[in-house]
Amino acid sequence: MEFNKTLINWYSKHKRDLPWRRTKNPYYIWLSEIILQQTQVKQGLPYYEAFVKQFPTVFDLANASEDAVLKLWQGLGYYSRARNLHTTAKHIAFERDGEFPNAYKDLLQLKGVGDYTASAIASIAFNEPAAVVDGNVYRVLSRYYGIETPINSTQGIKEFKALATTLIDQKVPATFNQAIMEFGATQCKPKNPYCLVCPFSESCIALQKNQIHRLPVKLKKTKVKTKFFNFLVYIDNNMNTILEQRTEKGIWQNLYQFPLIESQRSLNVDEFHLLQTEDSKLLFKPFEYSLYNEKDIIHKLSHQHLHTKFWIIELEDIPAQAMPVSQLEKFPVPVLIGDFIKAFPFNSL
Numbered sequence: 018m019e020f021n022k023t024l025i026n027w028y029s030k031h032k033r034d035l036p037w038r039r040t041k042n043p044y045y046i047w048l049s050e051i052i053l054q055q056t057q058v059k060q061g062l063p064y065y066e067a068f069v070k071q072f073p074t075v076f077d078l079a080n081a082s083e084d085a086v087l088k089l090w091q092g093l094g095y096y097s098r099a100r101n102l103h104t105t106a107k108h109i110a111f112e113r114d115g116e117f118p119n120a121y122k123d124l125l126q127l128k129g130v131g132d133y134t135a136s137a138i139a140s141i142a143f144n145e146p147a148a149v150v151d152g153n154v155y156r157v158l159s160r161y162y163g164i165e166t167p168i169n170s171t172q173g174i175k176e177f178k179a180l181a182t183t184l185i186d187q188k189v190p191a192t193f194n195q196a197i198m199e200f201g202a203t204q205c206k207p208k209n210p211y212c213l214v215c216p217f218s219e220s221c222i223a224l225q226k227n228q229i230h231r232l233p234v235k236l237k238k239t240k241v242k243t244k245f246f247n248f249l250v251y252i253d254n255n256m257n258t259i260l261e262q263r264t265e266k267g268i269w270q271n272l273y274q275f276p277l278i279e280s281q282r283s284l285n286v287d288e289f290h291l292l293q294t295e296d297s298k299l300l301f302k303p304f305e306y307s308l309y310n311e312k313d314i315i316h317k318l319s320h321q322h323l324h325t326k327f328w329i330i331e332l333e334d335i336p337a338q339a340m341p342v343s344q345l346e347k348f349p350v351p352v353l354i355g356d357f358i359k360a361f362p363f364n365s366l
Contacts, residue, residue, distance in 0.1 A: 028196030101129025153201025163222030
């Protein structure tokens with residue numbers, strides 16, 4: 018097909034030199050694909066290199082502690098990816114003797130591996146003509162063919178997968194899949210695509226109809242919730258503090274944080290008494306308190322915005338659960354907590 022030839026020819030001239038493109042090893046390809054889910058290459062590349070260095074084989078990753086995996090993942094977000102990565106590594110290492118499934122349908126059975134990731138691994142590592150459909154592919158196909166079906170609808174997911182399957186080059190599926198993703202990432206970008214120098218400019222329906230700006234179509238996202246977080250940063254005379262692990266399910270599951278109290282609204286320094294609930298550990302006495310940030314630190318997640326205050330609570334001695342503040346940086350924490358730990362002058366107290 019002319020589309021295939023044009024796309025692959027463009028890729029041969031413009032592809033970026035990325036480490037996971039220099040290998041057929043399914044471990045490295047799987048690792049890169051998990052890291053790059055909902056993550057741009059420029060952000061994911063340092064994490065990929067760090068993981069390969071610290072865990073050069075799937076056995077190294079499987080034998081690591083979850084805390085070590087989460088710590089290395091810190092700052093990349095969507096931490097369920099890291100937990101699933103670790104679970105799957107243990108499955109591959111201990112139940113499959115380090116051998117990855119070599120077919121799309123079997124790769125789908127791995128925890129944390131969906132249609133896109135299974136297709137990518139199957140095509141790149143094992144040359145199976147399984148078409149990838151990610152955000153880049155949705156954008157390229159919707160614009161080129163002028164498709165207005167919402168990409169996050171059931172119908173849209175089926176329609177674009179079927180179309181990609183008809184287009185994939187049966188002889189070089191790995192090259193085709195990487196080419197169409199690269200084209201969407203660097204040429205047919207979400208904003209300000211390079212239409213003037215696009216090899217498809219004469220046949221792109223969206224360009225001809227001046228619809229580039231509105232394609233692909235996406236259904237409205239779920240409403241973003243606003244939450245008010247109050248982190249209690251305890252510090253005693255021996256420079257000890259308290260850090261707790263989040264064990265309940267959620268985006269920060271198994272990460273560590275300072276004791277947390279949610280409030281109905283943002284509180285100022287004169288409203289500290291509203292935090293003194295029975296389970297807040299404010300029963301430690303005597304203590305002095307201050308507010309680290311009078312203005313909320315707003316941390317934006319996909320479905321919620323966290324308006325955050327850090328309360329500094331100084332006391333003589335923490336009777337239980339104490340740990341030295343010097344150990345804080347060893348624990349995997351959300352970026353919000355990590356930024357505070359880096360910025361707060363513990364040594365000046």
